[in-house]
Amino acid sequence: MSEESRYYQEALQEYNDLKKESDPDVWDKRISETGCYVENLALQLCHAETNDWRQCMKEMALFRKCWDTKGNRDRVRTVDR
Template sequence: MQKTESKYYLQALEEYNELCKEDEDAWDSRIDKTGCYVENMALQLCHAETNDWRQCLGEMAQFRECWQNKGNRDRVSTVDRK
């Protein structure tokens, strides 16, 4: 399956490349360590522009796929609230 790169993905990739040239803050560093920084940024950019998650389903799917492929589901535990 070939990944289609949305305009948000391309914009996020450009921003990520610029960010790599600068000092990262703690938040950016944590997101970068997931291996899904670009996919996360693409999803955020899409939502910021459209203000509707339903219009960002492609970006959401790419983020979810990246998150799973990088093993992030195993490294983040959830806590059941009682």
């Protein structure tokens, strides 16, 4: 896929390693259940390295696309007060 970045590739490898664990961390499990673990981690890796969200627009777009595709927007609705 041409839209994948090196951060995405790194995140995908980490996710594949995580799936082999018999007792994953609670946070990792929770993020994995969204269906967007790899995209979330790629975005985190990019920001951690660059310290600039503007340099992570590709990763942000992939995460947003995944989040919307997996129906997570409906899952986490907030109430305006």
